[in-house]
Amino acid sequence: MTSKILRTIAVSSALTLSCVSGFAQELQETAGPTRSAAIVDAEKVKAKSLAPVAPSHGEQEFDHLEERIMNPIINPNGLTAKLGGLPTGSGISLGPRYVRRDLLQEHLTSSSYVVGSTKKWYRGASSLDFVGLMDNHLEFVADGGYENDASMRYYGEGSNSLKANRSDFRREFTTAHFRGEFHLLDQKLSAGYAVGGLLVNVGPGDLDGWPSTDKLFNEANTPGLQTQSNFITGTASITADLTTPSFSNPKGLVLEANDTQFWDQSGNHSDFHRLQTQATYYVPFVNGMRTLAFRARNETTFHSADQQVPFYLQPTLGGPNDLRGYERYRYYGNGSSVLSGEYRWSVAGSLELAIFGDGGNVYSRPGLIGLRELRGDGGFGVRFKSKQQEIVRVDLGVSPEGVNVWFVFNNAFGKLYRSF
Numbered sequence: 208m209t210s211k212i213l214r215t216i217a218v219s220s221a222l223t224l225s226c227v228s229g230f231a232q233e234l235q236e237t238a239g240p241t242r243s244a245a246i247v248d249a250e251k252v253k254a255k256s257l258a259p260v261a262p263s264h265g266e267q268e269f270d271h272l273e274e275r276i277m278n279p280i281i282n283p284n285g286l287t288a289k290l291g292g293l294p295t296g297s298g299i300s301l302g303p304r305y306v307r308r309d310l311l312q313e314h315l316t317s318s319s320y321v322v323g324s325t326k327k328w329y330r331g332a333s334s335l336d337f338v339g340l341m342d343n344h345l346e347f348v349a350d351g352g353y354e355n356d357a358s359m360r361y362y363g364e365g366s367n368s369l370k371a372n373r374s375d376f377r378r379e380f381t382t383a384h385f386r387g388e389f390h391l392l393d394q395k396l397s398a399g400y401a402v403g404g405l406l407v408n409v410g411p412g413d414l415d416g417w418p419s420t421d422k423l424f425n426e427a428n429t430p431g432l433q434t435q436s437n438f439i440t441g442t443a444s445i446t447a448d449l450t451t452p453s454f455s456n457p458k459g460l461v462l463e464a465n466d467t468q469f470w471d472q473s474g475n476h477s478d479f480h481r482l483q484t485q486a487t488y489y490v491p492f493v494n495g496m497r498t499l500a501f502r503a504r505n506e507t508t509f510h511s512a513d514q515q516v517p518f519y520l521q522p523t524l525g526g527p528n529d530l531r532g533y534e535r536y537r538y539y540g541n542g543s544s545v546l547s548g549e550y551r552w553s554v555a556g557s558l559e560l561a562i563f564g565d566g567g568n569v570y571s572r573p574g575l576i577g578l579r580e581l582r583g584d585g586g587f588g589v590r591f592k593s594k595q596q597e598i599v600r601v602d603l604g605v606s607p608e609g610v611n612v613w614f615v616f617n618n619a620f621g622k623l624y625r626s627f
Contacts, residue, residue, distance in 0.1 A: 284308050289320045291616035292332075294356060294626070295526045296535040298325035314339050327413070330354040344390050346399075351383040358414035360536045363424065364518065366568050366580040368538060370608060375412030376420035376432075378519055380405060380627055388444075398445045405438040405469075405627050407431075409519055431517025436473040442466065442625065454495025455553040455592070461487040463623045469520070477517050479510035487620050498551040502620040504529070507542040507573050516541050520627065522569065524582070527613035528621065530565050532584025532606025540569025544576060549588075549619065561588040561619070563602070582606070588619065 283289075289304035302322035310317060319333040332352030340346065358375040362368040388399030409432065411419035426433045444465045450457035463485045471477040483506045490499040506522035518539060524530050525537030529545040545567030553559050566583040570576055584606035591599045602613045 289322055292320065292322045293324055293328050293330050293354070294359075295528070295613075295615065296326075296358070296360060297328035297356065300324040300328065300330075311337075327357045328355060343394070346388045346390065348386045348388075348401075349384070350386075352381075354378075354380045354382075356380075358412045358417070359519075360414075360417075360534065361420045361424070361429075361518070361539065362537060364428065364521070364539050365571065366538055366540065366582065370534075370537075372423055373417060374420040374423045375414040375417045376519075377408075377410040377412050379408040379410075382406075382627060384440075384625075386442075395448050396446070397448075400444070401440075401442045403440045403442075405440055407435045407437060407517075407519065409435050429518045430515040431475075431477065431519055434473075434475050435519075436471045436475045436477045436517060438477075439470040439472060440627070441468045441470075444623075446622070450489065453489075453491040453498075455556070455559055456489050456491055456495070456498040456500060456551065458489055458491050458495075460489075461485075461622075465623050465625075467625075471514075475517075476514050478514045479508050479516050481506060481508045481520075481522070483623050485623050496553045498549075500549045500551060500620060502547045503545075504623075505542070505544045505576070507576065509573065524567050524569055527600070527602060527615045528617070528619075530567055530582060530584055530606070531563070531586055531602050531604030531613060532565070532611060533582065533604070533608055534611065537608075538569045538582070541571050542573060542576060543567065543569045547620070551590075557592055559590040559592055559597075561590065561602075562586075563588060563604075563619070565604070590619070 283304060283306045285307075286303065286305050289302050291300055292302070293300045300322045301324075302320060304318070304320035306319075307315075307317045314337060316336040316338060317334075318336070319331075321329075321331040323329045330352060332350065334348060334350035337347040356378045359378045361374050361376055362370060363372050382403060382405055384401050384403035386399055386401035388397055390397050411421060420429070421432060424432060442465055445463070447460075447462040450459035450461060452458075463483075465483040466480060467483075468480040469478065483504070485502065485504040488501045491497065492499075508516045508522070510516060521539045521541060522543035523536045523539050524543050524545060525533040526535040529543075529547070530537065545565060547563060547565045549561045549563040551559055551561045562585075564583070564585045566581055568579070568581050584604045586602060586604035588600065588602040590597045590601075597618045598616065600613070600615050600617065600619060602615075602619070604611050604613070
């Protein structure tokens with residue numbers, strides 16, 4: 208009897224709950240949305256009515272400047288002006304440039320330019336760059352150019368060369384290269400090889416107040432001064448870019464190495480090869496607004512006992528890209544090493560300030576690499592940037608030999624480059 212009563216109560220309770228649930232659902236459908244749903248709907252309506260915050264007048268002006276002036280410089284297309292393109296020491300260089308990036312369904316970029324400087328230096332160059340091949344894994348580049356540097360500085364070979372022995376010479380390079388390069392691991396690893404030719408002419412310089420190099424030096428202490436060579440060259444290169452983007456500078460490590468073989472075609476006993484290595488490390492902090500940046504670079508030439516390295520192809524130190532407290536090309540040697548550090552802070556997205564220090568030396572043979580006869584400097588820099596690329600850089604370097612101010616159009620810690 209008791210169990211029958213309990214079953215009856217359970218069935219009645221279930222029916223009651225079912226009715227209440229159905230009634231509550233019917234009441235909700237009749238009454239409309241709940242309070243929480245109403246709040247969500249109200250927020251959506253409010254969001255639609257809000258206008259985006261307008262950029263400040265200064266930001267608008269800079270965006271306009273970047274669109275009209277900087278973008279054509281960084282990513283030119285069509286007929287534009289080219290700033291730079293000559294080695295340091297040329298003065299301000301400017302000239303016309305014509306670029307096409309839309310050929311072969313944007314797989315071919317054609318570029319040609321001619322620039323001249325206030326010191327009568329000149330360069331003309333053309334290139335064809337086949338990009339994006341094999342799903343962005345392969346690139347081919349063909350280029351050629353002529354460069355006339357009217358007043359290259361020379362103080363003699365070695366770290367003990369005297370500033371009082373300053374002189375200048377004219378250097379003419381005519382070049383042609385064909386390069387193939389593979390890009391792997393989402394462009395993080397690149398490897399390639401380039402073959403080319405180099406024709407050289409060296410003559411008296413025309414810098415006012417400076418004696419010509421051939422008046423102070425001779426073939427015995429300056430190989431290649433009287434008898435220049437023409438070369439066939441081959442360059443193997445590899446780059447590992449292990450960085451990730453940050454606010455103003457990347458974060459992480461970049462490793463690079465180039466090895467170039469020079470085969471002398473003029474019988475002047477100038478066969479040699481030059482190994483270039485560079486490591487650059489960036490440590491951003493304070494949300495990327497501050498960065499510690501370090502760069503170590505070494506260039507070493509190797510040759511047999513009966514061969515030599517012409518002075519115009521020797522590694523150098525001094526200038527805006529290494530020892531910024533010393534004059535351009537202050538030191539020549541068969542090898543060079545430099546270590547630089549910078550503390551950078553972003554004032555704005557397009558403006559960065561830096562405190563830096565550099566140390567380096569040159570040496571006559573690979574076994575002498577080290578810290579002996581080290582030259583050092585320190586200074587302050589201002590950089591105008593677009594995203595993480597430096598457009599204009601002004602560095603002031605101080606050393607025991609004086610103060611130098613550099614106004615250049617390249618990165619302080621740029622990639623390894625070919626000077627021939």
